[in-house]
Amino acid sequence: SQQGEEDPQALSIQEGENATMNCSYKTSINNLQWYRQNSGRGLVHLILIRSNEREKHSGRLRVTLDTSKKSSSLLITASRAADTASYFCATSEGSARQLTFGSGTQLTVLP
Amino acid sequence: NAGVTQTPKFQVLKTGQSMTLQCAQDMNHEYMSWYRQDPGMGLRLIHYSVGAGITDQGEVPNGYNVSRSTTEDFPLRLLSAAPSQTSVYFCASSGLSPHEQYFGPGTRLTVT
Numbered sequence: 001s002q003q004g005e006e007d008p009q010a011l012s013i014q015e016g017e018n019a020t021m022n023c024s025y026k027t028s029i030n031n032l033q034w035y036r037q038n039s040g041r042g043l044v045h046l047i048l049i050r051s052n053e054r055e056k057h058s059g060r061l062r063v064t065l066d067t068s069k070k071s072s073s074l075l076i077t078a079s080r081a082a083d084t085a086s087y088f089c090a091t092s093e094g095s096a097r098q099l100t101f102g103s104g105t106q107l108t109v110l111p
Numbered sequence: 112n113a114g115v116t117q118t119p120k121f122q123v124l125k126t127g128q129s130m131t132l133q134c135a136q137d138m139n140h141e142y143m144s145w146y147r148q149d150p151g152m153g154l155r156l157i158h159y160s161v162g163a164g165i166t167d168q169g170e171v172p173n174g175y176n177v178s179r180s181t182t183e184d185f186p187l188r189l190l191s192a193a194p195s196q197t198s199v200y201f202c203a204s205s206g207l208s209p210h211e212q213y214f215g216p217g218t219r220l221t222v223t
Contacts, residue, residue, distance in 0.1 A: 033212075035214075040217075041216060042214035042215055042216045042217050043203075043214040044214070045211040088153050088154070090153075097142050097205060097210050098156055098159055098169065099144075103151065103153045
């Protein structure tokens with residue numbers, strides 16, 4: 001079963017605009033991670049936010065976590081055509097390292 | 112470092128055939144895992160290992176076997192391939208902390 005569910009399933013924006021993706025999950029988590037997958041490639045880790053953190057930044061990425069609502073958002077600012085990819089959230093519970101992935105958001109950035 | 116490598120990149124099997132998907136990492140990571148990805152879905156965990164000699168089942172283990180005789184290698188065996196196992200398979204590894212996972216490029220498997 002999918003722990004995380006991303007919203008929207010697909011997002012199309014113009015270069016330079018901001019992109020926001022949301023993730024909801026069902027159980028208590030230890031941390032939540034975001035990954036990017038370019039077409040036909042493996043996943044690449046973007047950012048990890050722990051359950052006791054509310055916001056984290058990495059370059060043009062900003063992640064928020066609301067454990068009371070069991071939700072997270074990923075904001076990509078000043079998007080570029082190279083940001084076109086699928087984005088997945090993944091959660092881990094307790095001390096386990098097993099990740100449960102959402103179904104992903106397909107982001108298209110138009111030049 | 113090569114990171115996580117997987118072979119083969121593509122494979123076509125007939126129903127009932129068996130095969131092994133290879134995965135290796137050169138980062139001395141304890142944790143390794145196998146996922147499958149089906150169209151429009153996220154990744155689902157098949158099996159994982161927290162160290163040499165230790166393996167456990169994930170969400171969708173039926174039809175697959177794993178072993179972990181060394182830290183570096185974590186092969187996935189399909190015992191008797193079925194069309195439902197047509198998918199893209201990813202191997203991943205992670206160190207002690209943080210828990211970010213490093214993924215291989217994937218193996219695209221088609222079972223006819």
